[in-house]
Amino acid sequence: MTAARTLARYAVTETLEKIPAAARHEATRSILNWLGCAVGGSRHPAVDKALAALAPFGAGNQCTVLGRRERTDALNAALINGLSAHVLDFDDTHLRTLLHPSVPVASALMAVAQRQPIDGRDFIQAFIVGVEIECRIANAIWFAHNSHWYITGTAGVFGAAAAVTRVLGLDENATTHALGIACAQAAGTREMAGTMTKAFIHGRAAQNGLLAALLAQQGFTAAESSLEGQHGFANVLAPERDLAALTAGLGETYEILANSYKPYACGVVAHPVIDACIQLHNEHRINPAEIACIALTVNPRALELTGIKSPPNGLKSKWSIYHSAAVSLVDGAAGEHQYSDERVNAPAVLALRGKTTASADARLPEIAARVTITLKNGTVLEKRIDRVIGSAENPMSDRDLETKLRGLADGVLPAAQADALIALVWRIGELKDVAELARTAAAT
Amino acid sequence: MTAARTLARYAVTETLEKIPAAARHEATRSILNWLGCAVGGSRHPAVDKALAALAPFGAGNQCTVLGRRERTDALNAALINGLSAHVLDFDDTHLRTLLHPSVPVASALMAVAQRQPIDGRDFIQAFIVGVEIECRIANAIWFAHNSHWYITGTAGVFGAAAAVTRVLGLDENATTHALGIACAQAAGTREMAGTMTKAFIHGRAAQNGLLAALLAQQGFTAAESSLEGQHGFANVLAPERDLAALTAGLGETYEILANSYKPYACGVVAHPVIDACIQLHNEHRINPAEIACIALTVNPRALELTGIKSPPNGLKSKWSIYHSAAVSLVDGAAGEHQYSDERVNAPAVLALRGKTTASADARLPEIAARVTITLKNGTVLEKRIDRVIGSAENPMSDRDLETKLRGLADGVLPAAQADALIALVWRIGELKDVAELARTAAAT
Numbered sequence A, B: 001m002t003a004a005r006t007l008a009r010y011a012v013t014e015t016l017e018k019i020p021a022a023a024r025h026e027a028t029r030s031i032l033n034w035l036g037c038a039v040g041g042s043r044h045p046a047v048d049k050a051l052a053a054l055a056p057f058g059a060g061n062q063c064t065v066l067g068r069r070e071r072t073d074a075l076n077a078a079l080i081n082g083l084s085a086h087v088l089d090f091d092d093t094h095l096r097t098l099l100h101p102s103v104p105v106a107s108a109l110m111a112v113a114q115r116q117p118i119d120g121r122d123f124i125q126a127f128i129v130g131v132e133i134e135c136r137i138a139n140a141i142w143f144a145h146n147s148h149w150y151i152t153g154t155a156g157v158f159g160a161a162a163a164v165t166r167v168l169g170l171d172e173n174a175t176t177h178a179l180g181i182a183c184a185q186a187a188g189t190r191e192m193a194g195t196m197t198k199a200f201i202h203g204r205a206a207q208n209g210l211l212a213a214l215l216a217q218q219g220f221t222a223a224e225s226s227l228e229g230q231h232g233f234a235n236v237l238a239p240e241r242d243l244a245a246l247t248a249g250l251g252e253t254y255e256i257l258a259n260s261y262k263p264y265a266c267g268v269v270a271h272p273v274i275d276a277c278i279q280l281h282n283e284h285r286i287n288p289a290e291i292a293c294i295a296l297t298v299n300p301r302a303l304e305l306t307g308i309k310s311p312p313n314g315l316k317s318k319w320s321i322y323h324s325a326a327v328s329l330v331d332g333a334a335g336e337h338q339y340s341d342e343r344v345n346a347p348a349v350l351a352l353r354g355k356t357t358a359s360a361d362a363r364l365p366e367i368a369a370r371v372t373i374t375l376k377n378g379t380v381l382e383k384r385i386d387r388v389i390g391s392a393e394n395p396m397s398d399r400d401l402e403t404k405l406r407g408l409a410d411g412v413l414p415a416a417q418a419d420a421l422i423a424l425v426w427r428i429g430e431l432k433d434v435a436e437l438a439r440t441a442a443a444t
Helices: A003-013 A021-041 A045-057 A074-086 A102-113 A120-144 A156-168 A172-183 A196-217 A233-237 A268-284 A300-305 A321-331 A341-345 A347-354 A398-409 A415-426 A435-440 B003-013 B021-041 B045-057 B074-086 B102-113 B120-144 B156-168 B172-183 B196-217 B233-237 B268-284 B300-305 B321-331 B341-345 B347-354 B398-409 B415-426 B435-440
Strands: A291-298 A356-360 A369-375 A380-385 B291-298 B356-360 B369-375 B380-385
Touching: A003 A120, A003 A156, A003 A172, A021 A074, A021 A102, A021 A120, A021 A398, A021 A415, A045 A074, A045 A196, A045 B074, A045 B196, A074 A102, A074 A196, A074 B045, A102 A120, A102 A156, A102 A196, A102 A435, A120 A156, A120 A233, A156 A172, A156 A196, A172 A196, A172 B196, A196 B045, A196 B172, A268 A291, A268 A300, A268 A321, A268 A369, A268 A380, A291 A300, A291 A321, A300 A356, A321 A341, A321 A347, A321 A356, A341 A347, A347 A356, A398 A415, A415 A435, B003 B120, B003 B156, B003 B172, B021 B074, B021 B102, B021 B120, B021 B398, B021 B415, B045 B074, B045 B196, B074 B102, B074 B196, B102 B120, B102 B156, B102 B196, B102 B435, B120 B156, B120 B233, B156 B172, B156 B196, B172 B196, B268 B291, B268 B300, B268 B321, B268 B369, B268 B380, B291 B300, B291 B321, B300 B356, B321 B341, B321 B347, B321 B356, B341 B347, B347 B356, B398 B415, B415 B435
Parallel strands: A291 A356, B291 B356
Antiparallel strands: A291 A369, A369 A380, B291 B369, B369 B380
């Protein structure tokens, strides 16, 4: 039996009753965070431009564009809502693989939920199935894949496909083909860092997975050996791979439990430095003008992924550990505003960025960092972070996530509407029709 | 200057006047062949299923589905017409790289031509620009890429994007971004051979390229270094690469001149064997029942790509050199009918397939093959092909291409309509609005 068929059988037979309550709750937290990110990203120019480009071609009016007044067809809704949910780089992260689980799965599922009624329990179940499959595929390749590819663009499309096949009620055979059609659309290389196309790659994973399921529903065929075949996903997109990770313990463990949420609006590898800088800012009320130099010590991957010394704009600044450190010390925060063009060019931030150096230390895990600040008067301030906030060891609380959503919705939805959305998400298991969530997340 | 910008500058500044007449004529031949393939493939179940899956989501009625009565929106027209133009594996081939140039470029361009009037000269010019760019990108990687990827799914998307940016009148900057957005959608691995998803990958290249151009038109951003960057197209999708091929002699040589057209409805690497078998069939009027055994000697790549010994269905039989040899000897032909489920299971073909062996000989070029037939009475018949029909050295004539189109249109369009379409294509340089071609290729 091929890996795709084993995963398809799991997608068809999984039941909510069997899934631990902790996994169901984590799924609900993920959906809350996804909605917040989509609402918060919905006014980004990338979303404006994508909507303008696509509007003439879609059937329109089928689905909500989260955070906006426009409506669009289901396929484009999956793309646009996925794009807006990722464009701030603030969405959830499967820490082991750096895959962003909710963007493909939730964006595709919510589009379908506005074409046919799906109750909250079925939605959560399909969401967990989709996340399980995309994360397992990511587990099999990430270590030999992530240096070049956006794993959400490649593995995420399988998760979206699997989740949608489940709510469409497709059988094992059609689901196997859907995973194959998904495989044929796996795309997106890291060269696009710091451009709108990065978020497009993530949104496209949702749309591509949805399309795969819709084609499979019609009997469209693909290779069964899409995952382990000689010219299949794992062999082509990763020089080394751990195929056992695809199916070992399937249905017994739940990858959703390894999901995490960002307190800061940039790639997770920079978070320990930000955590340290904000703590130093709060503890010492440092005047940035008095800083002589800042030395960051981080895990090598952090430096590899966020090594941009002088980011030219806000989007690129999310990939600059230097900017993250500087702006955290100046503002005491690292929300979306700190990664705006304005903050990138602010004289105080610019000056501090120039005084910041970074070095890699392979002994530091990715959730850790050391920051050493030398003041002009010779004082040395140091902060070591061992378990960054948002990590598995130090997760954001439910209240933290609510606060994050309110912050993201600020200026997009009225506060009362954001509160209503939060309340509705916590009640998702009782909802007869989860489209209510989308309606509540639309601007009026 | 990045390679993408150099190619973008070429796309913006190329002029038809400068392009040799031979290249313009080859482009016209390519468009004729593309239309024939799309019409001929238009009734394939893969097309039915894709149309059914997509119909609920598109704006509809913007564009012709070639060979059919349905109409669809421009983005889906690019996909569906690309899919139908490739699904018979009968479309054109850039012989050096095995890229199928017309499917992405012509399918995307014709969709745009039904949204805004494009005259025949502008269409040909944009077509040549698109083919030039996709073939150059293919030239840079094919030798280290094709074993795993469908190069039309990966390089083709750039061609579609470049052609569309040209007719949309985008500037160098936007065209550079369009190539980047195209890069982010490059996808499609060879594991999908013999399934509907193979043709989907090819059609999707047209749609993805069109989408890239539409997004770039709105100011959507992508990396300039999409082609040569560390995490860009060439470095990620090919372990070795020849980046000089991207731009050397750009605007002086024309890749369209290296295009070729298939006389037989399967992958080109099997064509020399088919050519030999049909010639043996015609010369000796062999009774298949009298054949003891058939020995094929081919270039190693032919065996690698078409080594399926017992194809389970018509689609897979296109990748079986054994089936190609057997059916050519039984039927004296290798058109679409010879790759049907019926012919795959026909007792006479089945019996001959079982008597066929194949071996690789690296001294044979890809356009050559040897076929040795031993009859039960001991007679040995041999045929060596040095320059297969359809090769650069022995191309199909304009009349051959017309005959091929008529055969493909048989049963889809009335003969008079096929003739009118052929006449119209040869007059493309005079057409005020090439949408006339699409209208003439629609079923009524």
